[in-house]
Amino acid sequence: MHSSSRRCASGVVPGVLVSVGLLSGCGDSLTTEHVDLAGLSDRTLTYSLADVDLFEVPQAPGSHRVTVTFSQANGERCTRLNDGATATFNGQPMKLEQGGVDGTAGRDLCMPTRAIFDYNPDEWAKLPPADARIVIQDASHSVLLTAKNGQAKREFTFDGTAPLERMLRGQTYAFRWTPAGEKLAAAGASLLPEGGVVTAQMSVTKAENRISFTVPAQLGPATHLLTLKGEVDAELTECVGVAGCRGSYFHSQEQVVAVQ
Known part of the structure; x- marks a missing residue:
């Protein structure tokens, strides 16, 4: 097991499951700090799109997915978004993962706050490219991100x-x-x-x-x-309620x- 004095570190895993700010290994005694959405206003929000077409192989979970991820807190902190927040992709509900400490892997891991949306690539292929507008909000705050052509089959x-x-x-x-x-x-x-x-x-x-x-x-x-x-x-045309936004689109x- 690792010492509780070890600082949390975020990582990026490219490829089929494109995702930013995945698991961060931390100490055994790490505790969750509960925050409302306003408490994440100093973070960076990352938009990533995975579009992975495999030949005659069942599609793995996340092969066609939009993910928006809040960056981790500084220092030894590990935050979890309070209940009550919602996230939408062009008005459609996203699955919101609140983040916080997860000890199921045998040691404490700091999970990021993120929202995911699994899309149907066949449906997107029939439509012209469109901007993607992400809205995350609770009673305390609203976060808006718009990605040019964020809804498009590549x-x-x-x-x-x-x-x-x-x-x-x-x-x-x-x-x-x-x-x-x-x-x-x-x-x-x-x-x-x-x-x-x-x-x-x-x-x-x-x-x-x-x-x-x-x-x-x-x-x-x-x-x-x-x-x-x-x-x-990704070309981002709107970024409101956070310190900054960035994004990318991946296709194979x-x-x-x-x-x-």
């Missing part, structure tokens, strides 16, 4: 004249990120052979919302699983291709 589209069913070794391929107008902050591409365990990570060139990469010439001919990943910084998708 994807990479093959920048070619025909559906991508096969890839030639040594050939360069390009894809475009949608919604258009978003500039990729990070991107990746990989190929995994059917029945294999070694993934070929390819060098990706980014240009605004477009990526390109060359299939390695030394790759063996086989059926491969192509995985594309991208992340963009898989496709089976024949490498020849």
Whole structure:
């Protein structure tokens, strides 16, 4: 067990379950400080969107999720939001996790206050991109965050004249990120052979919302699983009731291709 003098530390876990400010390991004797929403007004609120499309695999919880997370308190404090607060995503209810100390893992962990919204990617794909407005409030305070195109299905589209069913070794391929107008902050591409365990990570060139990469010439001919990943910084047009806001959108998708 860890000493109770250890300071809490927040962390970030990227990937399928994109979430900011996850579990913080603290001392055994950590106690919860109960606060109303006004007590979180000095924090940073982070908006994150996970959009993970897997090929013929049941979607893991959180694969299509919006999460807004309050940063942790400074020092040895661990806060929990009082009962009575509500959170909405464009008027729809969000699940509000109040935070505080959780000792079920065998040691005290400081959980952040956050709200989550699991969306239907098929429904979002049928709609034009729209801003996302988050409202968190209780009797003491209101927090507002608006993210441009925060409600939008993201994807990479093959920048070619025909559906991508096969890839030639040594050939360069390009894809475009949608919604258009978003500039990729990070991107990746990989190929995994059917029945294999070694993934070929390819060098990706980014240009605004477009990526390109060359299939390695030394790759063996086989059926491969192509995985594309991208992340963009969210443009936040409203941030009220907290010290600051930030956000990002993450998307990954898989496709089976024949490498020849």
